[in-house]
Amino acid sequence: MVTGELKSKIDSLWEIFWTGGLTNPLDVIEQMTYLMFIHDLDESDNTHAKEAAMLGLPHKSIFAGEVQVGERTVDGVQLKWSVFHDFPAGKMYSTMQEMVFPFIKNLHGDKDSAYAKYMGDAIFKVPTPLMLDKIVTAMDGMYEQAAQLSNTDIRGDIYEYLLSKLSTAGVNGQFRTPRHIIRMMVEMMDPKADEIICDPACGTSGFLVSASEYLKETKKDTTKHAEIIAIQKASKKLDSWRLLDCEMYVTLEPCSMCAGAIINSRIKKLYIGTQDPKTGAAGSVYNLFSDYTFNHNVEVEKDILKDECEEMLKKFFKELRNIKKQKIKNKTDMRTAIATKFVAWEVPSLENLQGSKVYGLRTKLNNGEKLSREEKDWLTRNVNSNTYFKSAVHLQGWRFDFSDILRTFLVCQYGHWAEYKATDKTGLRRYLYGRIDNIVELDK
Numbered sequence: 001m002v003t004g005e006l007k008s009k010i011d012s013l014w015e016i017f018w019t020g021g022l023t024n025p026l027d028v029i030e031q032m033t034y035l036m037f038i039h040d041l042d043e044s045d046n047t048h049a050k051e052a053a054m055l056g057l058p059h060k061s062i063f064a065g066e067v068q069v070g071e072r073t074v075d076g077v078q079l080k081w082s083v084f085h086d087f088p089a090g091k092m093y094s095t096m097q098e099m100v101f102p103f104i105k106n107l108h109g110d111k112d113s114a115y116a117k118y119m120g121d122a123i124f125k126v127p128t129p130l131m132l133d134k135i136v137t138a139m140d141g142m143y144e145q146a147a148q149l150s151n152t153d154i155r156g157d158i159y160e161y162l163l164s165k166l167s168t169a170g171v172n173g174q175f176r177t178p179r180h181i182i183r184m185m186v187e188m189m190d191p192k193a194d195e196i197i198c199d200p201a202c203g204t205s206g207f208l209v210s211a212s213e214y215l216k217e218t219k220k221d222t223t224k225h226a227e228i229i230a231i232q233k234a235s236k237k238l239d240s241w242r243l244l245d246c247e248m249y250v251t252l253e254p255c256s257m258c259a260g261a262i263i264n265s266r267i268k269k270l271y272i273g274t275q276d277p278k279t280g281a282a283g284s285v286y287n288l289f290s291d292y293t294f295n296h297n298v299e300v301e302k303d304i305l306k307d308e309c310e311e312m313l314k315k316f317f318k319e320l321r322n323i324k325k326q327k328i329k330n331k332t333d334m335r336t337a338i339a340t341k342f343v344a345w346e347v348p349s350l351e352n353l354q355g356s357k358v359y360g361l362r363t364k365l366n367n368g369e370k371l372s373r374e375e376k377d378w379l380t381r382n383v384n385s386n387t388y389f390k391s392a393v394h395l396q397g398w399r400f401d402f403s404d405i406l407r408t409f410l411v412c413q414y415g416h417w418a419e420y421k422a423t424d425k426t427g428l429r430r431y432l433y434g435r436i437d438n439i440v441e442l443d444k
Contacts, residue, residue, distance in 0.1 A: 006145045013138040020131040029162050031125055042081040054308045069102045079103050085136050093129035156206055186210045227258035231265050242266045251309045253280035259288040262298055269299040273309030338362050339398040347397030358393045358400045380427035384420055391421050412438040
């Protein structure tokens with residue numbers, strides 16, 4: 001879900017389109033999609049170039065040398081987002097209109113391909129150079145903010161947020177499945193790692209991403225090392241457990257389990273980037289590959305791109321540690337407050353209230369647990385029944401705050417609007433009496 005600073009940046013970008021004269025939401029999303037594609041095309045090309053350089057493989061950039069755009073021949077580097085976003089507004093506009101858009105429309109030569117079908121009608125609709133300059137700057141800021149997030153499907157979330165702005169989405173045939181519904185469907189399907197997932201109406205790839213996350217979270221399997229997974233896939237592909245003519249490349253020295261699997265699968269040769277002094281079974285802790293009593297011997301070559309592999313691993317584990325630290329911090333922060341004293345006189349100690357309903361709910365939420373339907377209804381009822389606080393429940397001089405899970409709703413009953421706090425619409429409907437004309441949720 002898009003929230004916070006990223007949401008603000010997307011809203012600001014939308015405002016630039018709106019104030020610049022593009023008021024049709026479909027046009028805005030279309031133009032933003034084209035521009036995101038152009039940005040990601042440059043980013044993807046740069047990533048492939050780095051990977052090729054690290055592995056010592058040849059790489060030809062789609063922007064290399066002179067590029068044919070229609071009947072013109074232009075310098076390909078000018079078509080890169082990372083280059084033209086620094087151009088003056090006028091030059092950037094002419095480059096985008098006359099070079100970049102025609103380039104992406106004909107990126108694949110096959111005129112019968114799906115790409116040609118959908119990109120062939122791409123039209124650049126940004127009306128002025130100044131507006132384009134503002135859009136590009138805003139998108140750079142959006143991507144910078146997105147890069148700070150750990151969400152694996154941040155682009156999908158961005159696109160879904162854009163679609164949510166379409167008041168005419170149903171009329172235009174554009175429907176998106178909310179993420180919590182996707183999650184529920186994936187859990188019900190309970191996909192397996194070796195199964196094929198088909199999403200014929202794939203838009204933002206929400207189902208595919210959610211399935212991947214589900215497998216990672218639920219299949220807590222200590223045998224799911226990269227080497228094991230690669231061997232399984234290779235065996236399935238070749239329809240044989242004997243991988244006699246296969247070679248394996250690993251960033252880090254394999255453990256004893258993976259080393260045994262490599263030997264047993266009859267892999268011909270193993271290339272190792274760098275050693276693992278803690279669990280390595282190719283010479284660091286033990287050397288299974290030097291034991292010639294096995295019925296198969298694997299040729300081993302070490303220190304392939306050693307420095308690059310070490311740098312990759314250092315970066316990976318640093319990021320992993322930072323994520324874990326942040327999770328611990330967040331969890332600690334959540335646990336810090338059960339209730340706060342809001343009266344001047346002496347009250348019972350907080351520990352004496354541990355048996356109360358409200359204490360139990362606050363503790364449950366702080367531990368990351370979900371509330372039951374009955375608990376949600378109880379909380380909604382008690383928040384709206386007290387006259388002291390809008391988002392808290394009081395007990396014997398203590399204030400139990402639930403603002404972190406309460407949502408704000410405007411309710412119209414018999415022609416009058418009133419504001420309520422509730423866990424969800426269901427809880428609010430169960431609390432209110434009489435006919436409800438309308439319920440509108442307000443943004444936090």
